[in-house]
Structures are given as C-alpha cells and as structure tokens.
Amino acid sequence: MRLGRLLLACLLGLGLLAGLASPVDARPDPRWVFYTKDKTRYTSPWFDGSHRIMVPFGCTSAPYYSPDPRCSDDRGFHHGIDVAMQCGTPLYSGRRFRVVSNDSLGPAYGDNPVLIRNRHLGWDVVIGHTAKVYVSVGDRVRKGTMFARANDQGAPDGCHLHFEQRSVGGGLSTAVFPRKLLGLTPVKR
Template sequence: MLALVVGLLPGAVSPADARPDPRWHFYTRDRTRYVSPWFAGARRIMVPYGCTRAPYYDPDPRCAHHRGFHHGIDVAMPCGTPLYAGRRGRVLSPSAPGRPGPAYGVHPFRIRSAVGGHVRDILIGHARRVYVQPGEWVRRGQLIARASDSGAPDGCHLHFEVRLPGRGYTGAIDPSSYLMLRPA
C-alpha cells in the first residue's frame, strides 16, 4: 500500500518513468548504479568527466585519439527525476560571468558554494523545472529542480559540473567528489 501511495505523490517518478530512455548512450564501461544527495534514485553515469569518445565534443589536445573533453558528469535519469541541493549555497544570476550556453538546456543554473574552504560554482544542466531563484540561499536536501532532456540529444539526464568562480567551462574541475556518488 505504501508503495502505491508514494508512487502517487505529486512530482514522484512513476514506475513507468523508470524505464530506460531509448536515447541513452553510455560512454563508459562502468555499469554501477550510484546514489547521490543531488538526485533521487540509483543511476548510471552516461559520460564521465575528462577525455571521452562521446561524439558531442571537439577534439581536445589533452586527449589521445582525437577525443573530446567532457567538463562534467552526465548521469542518466528519467525526465522529472527530482534534483536536490547536495550542498548549501547561493543561486547565481544567469547573467553572472561564465554563463552556460544552449548545450546545457533552457534552464541551466549555478549554485555558489564553499566546499572544503574553497568557493566553487556548481552547474546543473538539462533541468526541466527550476524551483530556486537567483540570489536565493539553498540548503542541503532542498528540492531545486527536475531532470529533463532540454539541450540533450541523448535523453534525460543530469549534467553536473564544478567550475572555479566566474569562469566558463575552461575553469571546470573534476566534479566527482562534489557529486558524492556512492554505489547503490
């Protein structure tokens, strides 16, 4: 009975939505499902940070075999999956320096957070609906958005990127520790 009630909660991802998106393509051999305070459920990584064979990126001199460089981590999830603030921080104005382009979808946003004594901008791409506004402080665990396929040719997913403050994608650093992934 409880499972039925939970499935009917507003905004909950129904079992039908939990089916794999036929557009998903995984550019990693990692088949592990991960949990994170940033999203609901156990999910697989589609495109890891760094050099990748995914066809969406121009060749990068850091990468062998003319591969491109992915500045974040893409995590496959059904459209509508709740996204939560994994850390406390302040939502930045869309006009802040380093604004993400259309490849991040129509509702990308950033949260500036002090992490381990360092200030970092956490960028969330491919959001369907964003529940937070620029200037607002978010607390850990707060519902901030829902996943979508906006700007994503390969289906619904979360793009999670960490940048140095005020910098564009060239200021991106490995977001793995900030995403706090744990095997399910």
C-alpha cells in the same frame, strides 16, 4: 486465515505503493547512450534514486565534443558528469549555495541551466538540462532543498542531468572532476 489474507493484502499494497513512489529508473529512456563501460548505479544527496553515469568527466568518445589536445584519438573533453535519470527526477541541494546568473552559459546546457555558488568552499556548479527550476538568481538555498527537476532540454541522448564543478566565477578551463562534491556512492547489488 482472515488475518493472513489481510496481512498479504497489506504487503501487496505496500509493494504497489513503493513502486508508485519511486518512478525513478522505472523505465530506461530509449534515447540513453552510455559512453562509459561503468555499469555501476550511484546515489547522491543531489538527486532521488540510483543512476548510471552516461558521459564521465574527461576524455570521451561522445560525439558532441571537439577534439581536445589532452585526449588521444581525436576524442573530446567532457567538463562534467552526465547522470542518466528519468525526466522529472527531483534535484536537491547537496550543500548550501546561492543561485547566480546563468547568462554566461551557452545553449549546450539546455534552456534553463542552474548556476550555483558556494564562495566559502570555493566552487560554482553548472547543472544542465533542468526543468521546473524552483529558485531564482540571488536565492540562498539550504542543504536538502528541492530546487529543480531533470529534463532533456538541449540533450540529444535523453533525460539526464549534467553536473560541472568550476572555481568561483571560472569558465570551462577551471572545471574539475565533481564526483566528491556530488557525493556519488556506488549501490551494492
């Protein structure tokens, strides 16, 4: 009987610790607005937990974008993917990269966006709405290194991260669908 209680107490303790160890997605941000019907949760080597896409790549009904001739019904074009996640969610390097200056980026990406480059693979990635950035321009970052946290700076619809893949040194016109680079994997329920 005593062993049974001890085992039960251990299991309850582990359950409590598991809950505390993964605050990601514990409470949805009440400001989140999803401009997609996709309710799938995705994991990625770039962030902790599993999360939904708020604004997908391409034509969108999200009101933040000017009408774009590529889109019907006066819809705008979103050049990246916005992934809803709690403020403070760790961001990891999914690949090796070098940090480059973010001076070319505007305020739509928040106060401290991260611009990273992998010249060998031929891409730059803009990561918007970051906080507590732990890397500086010129740093070389290895795969798996935590380098920033999610925030809501410049994000009217709550905490999330914006991922935008471009050609090396390219602007918005070179943006491509970043799903493969992010390694987004659907969570089976």
